[in-house]
Amino acid sequence: MQPTELIIQLQQRNENAFQRIYEMxxxxxxxxxxxxxxxxxxxxxxxQDVFVKIWNNANSYSEKKGxxxxxxxxxxxNAAIDKTRSKSFKNSKxxxxxxxxxxxxEEKSSFSHKIDAIGIxxxxxxxxxxxxxxxxxxxxxxxxxxxxxxxxxxxxxxxKTRNRICINKLRETLAV
Amino acid sequence: xxQYIASGILELYVYxxxxxxxxxxxxxxxxQYPEIEKEVEEIEKGLxxxxxxxxxxxxxxxxxxxxxKLNLTNGDVKVIPIDKKRSNWxxxxxxxxxxxxxxxxxxxxxxxxxLQKQVVDVETENxxxxxxxxxxxxxxxxxxxxxxxxxxxxxxxxxxxAQKISPNSYASIYWDKNNQTTYIDVAGLPxxxxxxxxxxxxxxxxxxxxxxLGILDTFNENDIKVFALSNINESEAFGITLEPEGGxxxxxxxxxxxxxxxxx
Numbered sequence: 001m002q003p004t005e006l007i008i009q010l011q012q013r014n015e016n017a018f019q020r021i022y023e024m025x026x027x028x029x030x031x032x033x034x035x036x037x038x039x040x041x042x043x044x045x046x047x048q049d050v051f052v053k054i055w056n057n058a059n060s061y062s063e064k065k066g067x068x069x070x071x072x073x074x075x076x077x078n079a080a081i082d083k084t085r086s087k088s089f090k091n092s093k094x095x096x097x098x099x100x101x102x103x104x105x106e107e108k109s110s111f112s113h114k115i116d117a118i119g120i121x122x123x124x125x126x127x128x129x130x131x132x133x134x135x136x137x138x139x140x141x142x143x144x145x146x147x148x149x150x151x152x153x154x155x156x157x158x159x160k161t162r163n164r165i166c167i168n169k170l171r172e173t174l175a176v
Numbered sequence: 177x178x179q180y181i182a183s184g185i186l187e188l189y190v191y192x193x194x195x196x197x198x199x200x201x202x203x204x205x206x207x208q209y210p211e212i213e214k215e216v217e218e219i220e221k222g223l224x225x226x227x228x229x230x231x232x233x234x235x236x237x238x239x240x241x242x243x244x245k246l247n248l249t250n251g252d253v254k255v256i257p258i259d260k261k262r263s264n265w266x267x268x269x270x271x272x273x274x275x276x277x278x279x280x281x282x283x284x285x286x287x288x289x290x291l292q293k294q295v296v297d298v299e300t301e302n303x304x305x306x307x308x309x310x311x312x313x314x315x316x317x318x319x320x321x322x323x324x325x326x327x328x329x330x331x332x333x334x335x336x337x338a339q340k341i342s343p344n345s346y347a348s349i350y351w352d353k354n355n356q357t358t359y360i361d362v363a364g365l366p367x368x369x370x371x372x373x374x375x376x377x378x379x380x381x382x383x384x385x386x387x388x389l390g391i392l393d394t395f396n397e398n399d400i401k402v403f404a405l406s407n408i409n410e411s412e413a414f415g416i417t418l419e420p421e422g423g424x425x426x427x428x429x430x431x432x433x434x435x436x437x438x439x440x
Contacts, residue, residue: 001217015248022239028224031231040232047235051242064203069220070192104230112234115225123226139191139223140230164184167219176221 002068010058018055025069026051027112029076035101035140036080037089046083050076077142100136102127116174123173130154131166138163180205181215190219315399322359322402330354334414336434342366347434349414356408360416362392363401365433368418375419376403377427378411386415391423413437 003024009017029050034043053075061071083089105124111117133152137143138159149156188194189202206213325331336347346364351357360376368374376389390405392398417424418431 001220018248019239022242023236026236026239027231027234028227030235031227031229034232035227035230043232044235044238048238048242048245052245055242055246055248064200066192066199066203067190067216067220069224070190074192101226101230104232108229112228112231114234115228117229120225120229135226138188138193140227142192144193145188160184160188161182162184164182164187167187167222170222170226171218174222174225176218176225 002063004063007058007061007068010055011061013058021054022051025072027114029072032073032076032140033080035104035136036077037083042083042089043080046076046079050079053079074142077140081142100132101140102132102136119174123170126169126173127166130162131169134159134163135166177209177211181212186212186216187219190216190223318400322400325350325352325359328352332438334436334438336414336416336436339432339435341431342433345433347416347436349436351407351411351438356406358389358405358407358414360392360403360405361401362395362403362416365395365401365416368395371421372418373421373423374416374433375423375427376405377415377417378407378409379413379415380410381412386427388423388425389414391419393421411438 003021006017006020006024010021026047030043030047033046033050034040037043037046050072054072057075061068065071102124105120111120130152134148137148137151138145143151145156145159149159154162185194185198185202189199194202202212206216330352332351332353334349334351336349338345342365344364345366348361350359350361352359358376362374365374374392374395376392377386378389379386387409389407389409390403392403394403395401413436415427415435416433417427417429418433419428
């Protein structure tokens with residue numbers, strides 16, 4: 001849901017609204033950042049920076065530009081990707097970019113109470129390998145259709161529908 | 177609508193993977209159609225769960241650090257210690273004033289930039305809208321003219337029926353005898369293949385004598401698919417054939433698409 005009321009209050013610099021938005025979006029944003037960075041301490045730092053940006057730049061958000069969810073997602077992905085380009089990061093982590101989000105889920109034993117954990121596990125079990133990559137690149141890493149088509153060596157014209165099939169399965173298993 | 181949803185564009189919208197133009201189009205659709213908005217909400221819910229599942233833990237506790245970074249007090253009054261030493265206060269005030277001035281100038285500059293950008297955005301939007309209005313007005317005038325023709329009491333309408341070569345085709349002729357004009361409505365004809373044009377014929381039946389009224393060489397450009405051709409003949413029937421570009425001397429009867437008799 002688009003929390004329209006809260007967004008307006010946030011833009012009026014209402015701290016309670018900011019806290020509510022943090023409660024709503026911090027966990028999934030942390031997930032997006034962690035999937036790119038694969039380091040809890042670094043991901044925590046970036047998450048804080050992301051929410052500092054959300055507070056400072058709240059007025060630059062407009063519903064016309066897209067979903068609030070998408071706006072935060074963009075800030076998070078950009079901040080995390082920036083970090084991976086920094087020298088210190090490159091020196092400390094090597095060869096981690098081949099990971100897809102699914103391996104995090106496969107290693108996890110407990111899930112947030114906010115989500116349908118059984119549904120998510122079922123989804124991971126039935127998910128085709130190509131879907132795992134498509135969702136990882138387009139959603140989690142913010143690739144364009146063109147970049148994803150090149151990285152996965154599948155025709156540009158099929159990316160959009162392929163991705164829809166993958167997301168439909170997610171929605172079916174979660175019943176949303 | 178279903179096709180639009182099935183195209184997968186809404187998923188990319190929530191990902192933020194669309195161009196600015198596509199984004200604006202989706203936003204327009206969202207506002208018009210509740211079922212599209214519902215679809216977007218559901219996609220978002222699914223992605224929310226998926227990305228939450230990837231999170232190592234719930235980072236609730238980090239909120240306090242974010243608050244500290246932003247100096248948010250949330251109602252608490254911060255106690256500012258009063259320094260009793262009277263040291264160089266003039267200097268401090270001077271510095272403070274300069275910093276305050278700098279901040280103000282910076283803020284103004286930012287505001288001006290933002291406003292300038294807004295002006296440009298609004299201007300662009302206006303230009304686009306102007307263009308759209310012009311096109312709409314032109315269309316309206318054309319449509320009104322046609323409506324007047326069809327309503328006129330002196331008009332004879334001749335329906336042209338499908339022929340063997342294209343069983344689903346149809347057309348209508350509106351014949352204004354007083355003004356010696358025929359209006360040909362060919363919305364029911366398929367788009368002619370490249371290198372071919374439709375040609376309209378006036379026919380006398382005994383003996384069968386066709387006279388060309390003209391070719392419809394702007395078929396593709398004419399959106400409403402109604403053409404006006406002058407007709408001085410005492411027509412007894414009308415036919416439309418498909419001919420090579422430029423038209424033919426006499427109709428190619430194997431390529432007769434529609435035909436209709438004048439009854440009154």
